[in-house]
Amino acid sequence: MKKAFGPLLAVAGVMFVVAPFLIANAPYESTMGLIQKIFYYHVPSWFAMYLAIAVCGVASAIYLFKGTPVADAYATAGAEVAVLFGANGLVTGPLWGRVAWGVWWQWDVRLTTALLLELIFIAYLMVRRFGGPGAEKLAAATALFGTATAPFVYKSVDIWRTVHPNTNVIPTLRPSMGGPFAFSSLAFLLLSTLLLTARVHLAKRQMMVDQLYLAHEDQL
């Protein structure tokens, strides 16, 4: 992965440069017009967040039950990347809503649960940062609750009445819209995978620093 990281990052960069051109050529949506094009960045941001949450959740479960330090590195990386892409979704959504609905925010079930999901993973990072000894285990348990919440956030638009478009819009996209959307989603998923890889590498190096510190202390 180390050798492939640079070329893959370049591929992701090129995809992010090409995506706006494909999105610009996609047709306008009949009721929302130009502003609906935020969709091509907004939804893939959430996809990237869900991927990062899945990584964080699985890694947290492994760390919680087996205590594998590498799993903790993956969990931290997943939580950070989840917060990053969740923030993207929470910023692009209100920009879309301001024009489409006339308001920045609605305490609608999808928007509210999405905000809560973001707050759970911010809580994960804060527990790790300020929780003191044993905070890793507490954070891992928090991540499990966050991961369990994610499917409800995704399906909330189908279960409850909401102003937010439901999940059916994606499978029913016409090819002229579906093509740019698939391309943009791939770009986001590739980018989030690369960010996760880079962050895991950083966490592993930090673990090495900690081990060297301990070895150095033992010698004194």
Place this chain on the structure above:
Amino acid sequence: MSLIPQLLLALVLQPPPGQSEFVPVNELPAAEKLPAAPFLIVAYAFVWISVMFYLWTIWRRLNKVESDLDALARKTPQR
């Protein structure tokens, strides 16, 4: 006593269901083009800037960790 009328009113005032399909059109009304564009640009710019910022923070933290590793490796003699 007044619970039933209130419940009926709440039922009548339910929000409409969410949109279930995006229908493409070829022409966009001219009045819609100008107000939406800045929002779209800000949304795309935010995504770009946030990702670049996060990459920069990883880069910065990695450089610090590498320098710590070098310093510790020099301090700790090989056994």
